[in-house]
Amino acid sequence: MHLSCAMSLLAAARAAAERLGVTVSISIVDAAAWPMAFIRMDGCPLGAVEVSHKKARTAILFQMDSADFATIAHPDGGAYSLENTNGGLTSFGGGVVLKGVDGTIMGAIGVSGASTEDDIAIARAAATRLAA
Amino acid sequence: MHLSCAMSLLAAARAAAERLGVTVSISIVDAAAWPMAFIRMDGCPLGAVEVSHKKARTAILFQMDSADFATIAHPDGGAYSLENTNGGLTSFGGGVVLKGVDGTIMGAIGVSGASTEDDIAIARAAATRLAA
Amino acid sequence: MHLSCAMSLLAAARAAAERLGVTVSISIVDAAAWPMAFIRMDGCPLGAVEVSHKKARTAILFQMDSADFATIAHPDGGAYSLENTNGGLTSFGGGVVLKGVDGTIMGAIGVSGASTEDDIAIARAAATRLAA
Amino acid sequence: MHLSCAMSLLAAARAAAERLGVTVSISIVDAAAWPMAFIRMDGCPLGAVEVSHKKARTAILFQMDSADFATIAHPDGGAYSLENTNGGLTSFGGGVVLKGVDGTIMGAIGVSGASTEDDIAIARAAATRLAA
Numbered sequence: 001m002h003l004s005c006a007m008s009l010l011a012a013a014r015a016a017a018e019r020l021g022v023t024v025s026i027s028i029v030d031a032a033a034w035p036m037a038f039i040r041m042d043g044c045p046l047g048a049v050e051v052s053h054k055k056a057r058t059a060i061l062f063q064m065d066s067a068d069f070a071t072i073a074h075p076d077g078g079a080y081s082l083e084n085t086n087g088g089l090t091s092f093g094g095g096v097v098l099k100g101v102d103g104t105i106m107g108a109i110g111v112s113g114a115s116t117e118d119d120i121a122i123a124r125a126a127a128t129r130l131a132a
Numbered sequence: 133m134h135l136s137c138a139m140s141l142l143a144a145a146r147a148a149a150e151r152l153g154v155t156v157s158i159s160i161v162d163a164a165a166w167p168m169a170f171i172r173m174d175g176c177p178l179g180a181v182e183v184s185h186k187k188a189r190t191a192i193l194f195q196m197d198s199a200d201f202a203t204i205a206h207p208d209g210g211a212y213s214l215e216n217t218n219g220g221l222t223s224f225g226g227g228v229v230l231k232g233v234d235g236t237i238m239g240a241i242g243v244s245g246a247s248t249e250d251d252i253a254i255a256r257a258a259a260t261r262l263a264a
Numbered sequence: 265m266h267l268s269c270a271m272s273l274l275a276a277a278r279a280a281a282e283r284l285g286v287t288v289s290i291s292i293v294d295a296a297a298w299p300m301a302f303i304r305m306d307g308c309p310l311g312a313v314e315v316s317h318k319k320a321r322t323a324i325l326f327q328m329d330s331a332d333f334a335t336i337a338h339p340d341g342g343a344y345s346l347e348n349t350n351g352g353l354t355s356f357g358g359g360v361v362l363k364g365v366d367g368t369i370m371g372a373i374g375v376s377g378a379s380t381e382d383d384i385a386i387a388r389a390a391a392t393r394l395a396a
Numbered sequence: 397m398h399l400s401c402a403m404s405l406l407a408a409a410r411a412a413a414e415r416l417g418v419t420v421s422i423s424i425v426d427a428a429a430w431p432m433a434f435i436r437m438d439g440c441p442l443g444a445v446e447v448s449h450k451k452a453r454t455a456i457l458f459q460m461d462s463a464d465f466a467t468i469a470h471p472d473g474g475a476y477s478l479e480n481t482n483g484g485l486t487s488f489g490g491g492v493v494l495k496g497v498d499g500t501i502m503g504a505i506g507v508s509g510a511s512t513e514d515d516i517a518i519a520r521a522a523a524t525r526l527a528a
Binding site: 002007034035036037038039040041042046049 | 306
């Protein structure tokens, strides 16, 4: 994935947040989990900065959305404590795998700062654009 | 928030602790989570030093009292693992957001060393003074 | 500093890097050292991601360009070991304080990935735009 | 050392800083290196928060002022790398041991945010008051 692509995903996510009337932090990582681009919208709670990055990191490290990761990395899940590996991962939604039109995994996006439901919707709005 | 304000909040919290007959650590952070002022009362358990700071940090980073944070950042909450971000946060009461008369968020106070109920009461005694 | 401002500084720095024919990571932090925006240009060495952030952080935490910080935080400087505080700071150039037209400190920019000379030139190209 | 004593030392250091026209962070630790009281004066660079604490910690952990510690914990000193123990120590002045009238070590004060010369003068102004 090129920076130009990451930037257009950031812009798509930001536009989705503005449509919902919320302010979030948005992180894009590449297929090797390295940061590509990040923004924090004005007014977003500061704690969301790191959370947005960890959501993206969680999604790419296990190649699943962080909402799915949450069902296994939980005291009642099949892989409890997995969330405590890799520097700490995120067991709730808002991290979404980015796939190309042919299904190739290209990276992940993490959104944090609004409700988990809105964070997920914003991340998916960007991810959908990529797969279209 | 100026230091003079933080110092008077510290004094108000300390007075509230003395009225309750308990000894606590009290931390004040600004709106960007940076430490402004701190005291540890004589006899306060040493572990409370860091806890008081993390309570204040939790409150300001997510703009909610740490008692409310506890309901979401919990294995049964909607954002399990959130407590493990930002250097480790505090999922129980005693961290309270500090708001001005007009509702502007000015920082947060964290109190630790007594029962959680007393810690909360002490933090609120200071926060109420600011909003009055 | 608003996100729109940080984004235009990122664009200015990126354009300066393209004119020099180099690829860098660029981080913008606000006046309280919190990340606002970040990009990694295609081809930039991965180690530069964290370095760009630490350069910006160094500049804002001590209100001086990281090239000046380097003269004091050095075995032969007056504050040896200062570079090992605050999570690790950066004792070479490429972190530049961002000031408004009236001299108010608004944040900092950190650039890493090219030669230190080019990193500094790129950071200053953005900072100059803000002060103009 | 009681909190009331630490608070009067903080006030003495703050008054000394105001006389010099500088803004600093001031940390007091007890004889076991545990934080007792802290303030950050309005306008003090944010990086000084942690440095003030590490200066006080350095002084009490090795029972010598951090300016003296600097002569041994340095690449050219007799105990190079000592500065990298205990979570990171501070090899320059501004951390001063607090002794009672009879010479008993009671804790330490750390001052950071101005020139090293001023930081030292401020810390000594408080320490002198205690020994008087």
